[in-house]
Amino acid sequence: MAGRTLGQVTEASLTRTEQKERTRRAILDASLALSAESTLAALSLRAVAKEVGVVPTAFYRHFGSVDEVGLALVDESFASLRALLRELRTGAPGYADLIDSSIQVLVEHVTTHRELFRFLVRERVAGPPRVRAAIGHEIALTTRELATDLARLPGTEGFATDDLRLLADLIVSFVGTTAERLVSEPEAAKRIAAGARVQLRMLMVGAVNWRSR
């Protein structure tokens, strides 16, 4: 009630933790947006602060360095990615159109979280060591999960566990490449999706004919 002095620029009279969380979010969003101009490594703390509308030193109340912002963004990205996988797993295990629906879900997710995916694709290979490691670790986990999923699918009976891991790895890599493409030319999403459907089919044909040749 004593509020309304608009001492803080963002709205009036918020609880302390609400306001803190709001600034934290603003830092994450600003970092995501600004790093798209080049790289997280080339992103300056001061530029983030300016974008957020806060003095540079205020940054330290939320993160110890730009790298830490990167790690937080990785967590957010993979929360979104796990949601994608859950959606795919629970989605009706229809016959062969699992491929089509998988690609469709992928396209949708990349489209709605374009900035996060762009961030992941970029920082996976170009990020600061800790960020790179975090992304690599999450991808490794996802690959393992996919391998156990694949084991439950018909057509993989004759697979040794090693080969199952390699197949999962191949699929994850392919999905990564496709996401990469969707991110870099969003206007071509239709064409990319069409190509990806064919390619994933080629790949799966190889998989089911693998042990049986």
Place this chain on the structure above:
Amino acid sequence: MAGRTLGQVTEASLTRTEQKERTRRAILDASLALSAESTLAALSLRAVAKEVGVVPTAFYRHFGSVDEVGLALVDESFASLRALLRELRTGAPGYADLIDSSIQVLVEHVTTHRELFRFLVRERVAGPPRVRAAIGHEIALTTRELATDLARLPGTEGFATDDLRLLADLIVSFVGTTAERLVSEPEAAKRIAAGARVQLRMLMVGAVNWRSR
């Protein structure tokens, strides 16, 4: 003959153009080495100059900006890559062990040009726009070349040109992913190569069974 005063630090009495080329090389090498610490975008002209052992302004005698160094490095990288492809094409077109020899040639090239490949892998997604575009263009060219190569291979008779392009694309992506891995953990080259051989085989099994299903 009037030389030997060692006016320039690097050796004595070189022709003007020799000396210039030598400095240019040093700039390229230093940029490649230093950019590995993070990114080309985060590389400073002054750091390069210091590494080369030259005053910052001397840089401008050779390149207009760090981006231009990047473009020159892209040219060099793809010169090396085309050499790889030529080696593969002329290499005895043995039956199925074309896969094994391809992977072997890939491993060798990535190993001997690790820094260049690391640069390509990184800047392809994280580089300055012009550098990214240059790399993307070269990869597109390579994919087209591979598609025409594939057309000459037995087993691709029933392929529509579209599908041939998609297959080539799939293979190029796979090779890229493999190169990426070789670059990031060189000590695991043996394991990576073994996995890649199996994966490429899976992929090709899918290809030959593609139209015939």
Place this chain on the structure above:
DNA sequence: GAGTTGAGTGCACAGACGTTCACTCAACTT
């Protein structure tokens, strides 16, 4: 041998950078 050229120098600049520190003052606790 005299004159031109151009790679590399050295200084100077204005601006951006990360980090420090003592501070304010509104939201909280008691």
Place this chain on the structure above:
DNA sequence: AAGTTGAGTGAACGTCTGTGCACTCAACTC
């Protein structure tokens, strides 16, 4: 009502950045 807490402030620091400009002096041309 009085006291504590902590997100955000603002000035200051030393260092690094890209770039401009006038320069040297060895390799070149004629």
